[in-house]
Every structure is written in structure tokens, then in C-alpha cells.
Amino acid sequence: MGKRVTTQVSAEEIAQQYKYIEILRDYNQARISRLGRPVKYNIETFGCQMNENDSERLSGMLSEMGYSESAKRTDSDLIIFNTCCVRENAEQKVYGHLGALKKLKENNHELVIAICGCMMQQPEVVEHIRKVYKHVDIVFGTHNLYKFPELLNTAVENKGTVIDVWDSTGSIAENMPITRKESLKAWVTVMYGCNNFCSYCIVPYVRGRERSRDIEEIRNEVVKLAQEGCREITLLGQNVNSYGKDLEGEYSFAGLLRELDRLDGIERIRFMTSHPKDLSEELIYAVRDCKKVCGHLHLPVQAGSSKILEKMNRKYSKEQYLDLVEKVRKHIPDISLSTDIIVGFPGETEEDFAETLDVVAKARFDMAYTFLYSKRTGTPAAKAPDQIPEEVKKERFDRLLALQNHVSRDINDRLLGKEVEVLVEGLSKSSKTTYTGRTRENKIVNFKGSPQLVGSLVRVKIDTVQTWSLLGKLV
Template structure:
């Protein structure tokens, strides 16, 4: 163990057991309420933001299910409403405030309604102060570090009928063995680590999610083995930067080592992961992706910008040339791999020459898809103080040029799949049809096809017959 290495610990079993006692207390309380009103007590969780938030919401659902709540889809039918928030972009925060305002009338109609708000937004002190002052109908405010204590916070709100605010600055611990209620049984998110140490100059995440904390191999493997027993076929490993996995644990386990271990789990057919930081994409990880037959041929590797100057300003800690070198190494070791990325357009100080460097990376890397964003200021980040902010008109013009190039490349790649037979994990009916089924290839391409209910959860061969903008149409080869 290197000197000064920070070791992540687990929340004590006593603390976890205490939360289960609160779950049981609330369950008994709710049974009394259900008997008196003659109908279920219901909850709704509205999730804003990334897959980590989705996974956190599944954990909240698990707790609420244990407390005797039933999930519903309408706010007006709810006895408990939770907003799980994101603060990566400012417009996400404004949206949350709009929704909170709309809940005031519901609270007036139903004074027993409990409104809770949690997630990344709550880790900002000015946001919590604003909610205390402006949205007095909110009952519970908590952050990302004490999610496991939600049963205790809810119990306090129910018994005292007063506002409960409990936001922790950070924690070096991980809470294991709390309930979870997953939305799907074929695919599952599995968080392998929390937090981020990278401090990219545009990003608020390290300030609200805290420093990197890895779960133990034993806990992750137990969770994945249980998922496999429950019929799950595909897992997606989550972390702000999965490539850093294990650096805060005793021993020398790396993310590549974790992949090799999970590849042995019987019943799991596919393994995906996100997100990878280019500066930590090791040869060892590339070889693990190549060697592990369950790890899918898809890599999401955010480039953010093509100019080495802008990358330096972003504190990304790699150059354009280093990034393209990684892409070349990945493609040579894993032929046919699908690459996706994130790109920010209009970062402060970005010149026309800098932007052309981004277009050059897109042309050379040939991403299957790019998630593109106009730069937006996040208060509290170094980039927000940069005086060289780019005008919105320039940002939008560059954004359109980037989309035009990327869409052309995406279509060319997809056109090459016409007539090919691809392995698809059948996820279920598509949202727009009662006879069309949908699933994804190992390369993460969406495929729609005529199927039957018995195919759900199975791997099938589909011949691609038509290329659409964001999906493929195919026919089952029987």
C-alpha cells in the first residue's frame, strides 16, 4: 500500500441494521394508514441526471417497498414524492425548481403529502438555503453521501411533522446491504465506485459526489451473482471514472482485474461499463476487454475536445495525440469495437482553430455516436470564471457543424451493418408497438424486429434489413 493512500471503509453493520429498524417502524405505521384509508400508500421518484442517479433511485425504491409503499406514476396519486436531482447543467437545476413550485398546490390539497428532494443539487449550500427559503412545502432534504439514512430521515419527518435537512459534506464510507428495487430484471446497473478525483475545470461532480470510493470485489461479486440467479443477463458497471477502480482499496486490484473476475460469473451473458477517463485507460484494461468474452465490444471514452490547448484548460491530462493513440490501440486489439464519446462545444477560449481540431478528432476516431453539449457555466468551477466565454451564436453554429459530421459518420458505420446477422439481447416490446420487439447488439446498437414474448431475455440472431437514423430494423433468423 502506497504511503498516504486513502482507504475506503464500509458503513458499520450496526448503522445498516438501525436503518432496517426504521424501515420496519414505517411499515407498521403505513399498515395502520392503509387500514384507515382503505387504499395503498403510494410513492413516486422522479430522477434527473445520470445512470448513477438512476441506480440511487432504485435503492430508494427498495427502501420504500420495504416500508409498505407502492409505486405509482402520477404525482396527484402520491403520498410521498422524491426528486433525485442532478447539477451537471444549470438548466437541470432550473427544471427542478419549476417542478418544486408546481408541488405547492398538491401539498395544499393534501397536507399529509411528504415531499423529499435529494441528489447532487443538495450538495450545494446555496441550493439548500434557496429551498429552505423559497420552497417551505419541502419536508426532507438530503444529499448523495447519506442516501442509506433515508429511512431514518423519513421516520423523523413523519413523527415530528417538521422539515428535516441532513446534507453531509463527504464521507469515506460505502453503505452496503441496503434494499434495492430494480426497474428491469434482464439488465441491471451495478455501481462499483462513487465520487471523482479528476476536477475537470468545467465539472461540478467532484464537489458534490466527493472523492473516489471503491466497493470491495466481494460485495460487487455477491451483487452480480445474485443478479444472475434472479435471471439478469447483462450488467453495466458504473462509476464517474471506472478506470480508477481499486486505487483506494488495500491490495492491487484494478478495474481490469474486476472485469476478469466478473467474467467468471455464471448466468451473466454481457458486461458493459461506463464512464472511462482516457488518462487512466491502461493497456491492462484494453487486454481485459479483448480477452473477456462477456465484456461487450463497446467503449464510451469521452474526448470532450480535440485541441490539446483546450484539453489542458479543461484539466483533462491528455493531449489530442495521446487520445488518438488510445483509439488506435483499442481498435487494433478489439476489431469491430463501437466507440462513443462526449464532446463539449464552445468551452471558454475555444478558437475556430481549436474547434477544427475537434472536427479532426471526430473524423479520425470515427465514433459510432457522440453525445454533444454546448458548454454551460457551472458556478463553483474554474471554467465559469474564465473571461473568454464564447457567444451563444458561435457555439450553436459550431455545434451544428459537429452534428453534421458525426451524423454522416454514424450513418456510414450503420450502413455497413446492412445484411449482417447480429446477436441481440431481447429486452421486450418496443414502446411504439405490440408486435415489434427491441434489444441491443454487443456494440450497443438498438435493433427492432418482429418477435414473440418467449424471446425476452434471450440472445437471438437478427439479420439487419433496414438502417434508420438511431436504430436498425431486422428479421429473426430461425
């Protein structure tokens, strides 16, 4: 089969959305005059960094339409829930919040309620919302986010529920507005979708097949961010290691990193997520060689047992994963590693779990994001007969956490008395005089500083170590 080429949404279609933005801007200006106050929007984001980045795009469209952002639902004229469906509790939370909006809608008939994101790509969810939550005005998915201006205009004009969820798309929409949450750091999506079909994961079904953005589009976005004062970018994709496989020509993620490393203005480049089966030597060398690419790798292992990894359809064994970690450390000795681990996958025995603990002890992750296995309807693992009881999962989870905390603390202890480079992000949440930032290895460092340091790279000597953060003094 030939290479499927990812296409871009046509310039005409994008121009059409800008026309709807203009119509809504005029509509909102009239409302602002009538109401004598700004019209406000509130977006609540559930889920991963991709969702955060999608919400930034929705914010960009809304501010172009004349809306102001509000932190509160109660004084908003438009409320959007951008949803996640990776774990069941995220879905239940969304339904709870949706129910609470009914009262707001009764008190304000002009309130528009929209719901989008991964949850909406599941037909049974859309049907449930249509039947039970009749106060929802707009339902759309992950593939047609760029059409939000058109959908909002339809909802405003027709006063009925607008449902527009696409099964999939091979296209990428460029040049839509975006409002970044932060000025110093930015998410840059380099590809959408996933082709891996891990047996527990709903993502390929809701985000579609892998689609890479054009390298020039990514480059232009990063150049613009640098001009706007951004110092650090995180390249996003469900599996960034697959970047370029669907494009015509010889493109790779390692090549993309080398290209972006040459750009002026950006100080640091991070990326996530890497699938172990696709982590090439070429990429390891790129991380080693590129001055701006940070020495931190997020490499989800998910489980330590080769038997469970096969059931998960991860395409590598425990031994292959540990060999890969060894290879990465050989070429980049100071790299920090983080991972994802699922506890209690169907069929996981005590022996299998012991293998996971063994991987944690041997790989020595700086940090692990640990999850109890959660059934996702539509995935093969959800139908597996040998589901693990909740209390067994929880007991294993606690043991895993205890070991990982010990490893994390041990790694951090070795930084005591050392000098580290920190990108100053701003004031710490809990203090008026303590500033916070991260090292290239993604360690959080707190120190006494001053406002003019924000956005600069400083040297900090570590004098106190905690499990999840470090304290130090400016050098």
C-alpha cells in the same frame, strides 16, 4: 501519503436503518387501514445512471416500508426528486417542478416531499430551497442516501423540514434494499466519486473523492442478479478505470472485469465511464479477452484541441487520445466507440473547434453525446473571462451534429446484410409486434418477434439501416 482505505458503513448503522424501515412499515399499515387504499410514492430522477441507480435504492427502501410505486405525482403520498447539477437547465427544471408541488401539499397535508441528489450538495441550493420552497419536508445529499429511512421517520414524527447534507464521506453503505427498474438489465455501481477535477465539472464537489466497493460485495450483487434472471449488467463509476486504487491490495478494474466474466448466468457486461488518461493496456486486454464483456467503449474526449483539453484539466492531448483510439482498435478491431463532446468551452476559437471536428472524423465514433458548455458555479471554468456567446455555441453544435450523424450512418451502413447477436429486451415502444434489443456493440435493433424471445440472445440479419437504429429479420 499512504493509500486511503475506503471503509464500509458499520453493520450496526445499517441495522439501525432497518429498524426505521420497520417503524415506517407499521405506520403505513395503519394508514392503509385508515385510508382504505395503498400509500404510494413517486420518484422523479434527473441526471445520470448513478442517479438512476440511487433511485432504485430509494425504491427498495420504500417498498420495504409498505409504499406502492405510482407513476403519477397527483395520487402520491410521498414524492422524491433525485436531482442532477451537471447542467444548469436540469436545475431550473427541478425548481419549476418543486413550485408545482405546493398546490398538491395544500390539498394533502400528509404529503411528504423530499429532494436529494447532486444539487443538494451545493450549500447555496439548499439555502434557496429552505427559503423559497417551505413545503419541502426532507433535503438530503449523495453521501447519506442509506439514512433515508431515519430522515423520513424524523419528518413524519416532527412535521418540520429535515435538512441533512454531508460534505463528504469515506464510507460505502452495503446491504440496503434495492428495487430494480428492469429485470433483464441492471446497473451495478462499483465506485463512487471522482478525483479528476476537470475544470468544467461539479461532480468531484458533489459526489466526493473516489471510493471503491469491495470486490466481494460487487461479486455477490452480480451473483444475486444472475439468480434473479438478469442477463446484462452495466458497471458504473464516474471513472471506472480508477477502481481499486483506494483499496488495500492489488485491485484494478481489469481484474474486476476478469473476475465477473467467470460468473455464470450473466451474458453481457458493460461499463461506463472511462477516463482516457487512465485507460491501461491491461484494461484493453481484459475487454479483448473476456467473453462476456461487450465490444463497446465509452471514452469521453470532451474536445479536440490540445489547448482546450489543457484548460479543461483533462491530462491528455489530442494526439494522445487518437493514439489511444488506434491502440484500442488494433487489439479489438470490431469495437464500437461512443464519446462526450462539449461545444463552446471558454476560450474555444474557430481553430480549436476545427480540431474537434478533426477528431470526430478520425476517431469515427459510433455515437457522440454532445453538449453546449454550461457554467457551473464553483468550477474554475465558470470564472473564465472568455465565455463563448450562445449563438456561436449553437452554430458550432449544429455543424458537429451534422458530421457525427454522417459518421454514425456510414458505420451503420456497413452492417447491412450482416448477422448480429441481439439480447431481446421486449416490445418496441411504438409497436405491438416489433421487438427491440441491442447488439454487443450497443446498436439498437428492431425486428418482428414473439414474447417468449424476451431475455434470450438471438441472431438477426440487418435489412434496413437508419442513423440511430437497425431493422432486421430473425435468422
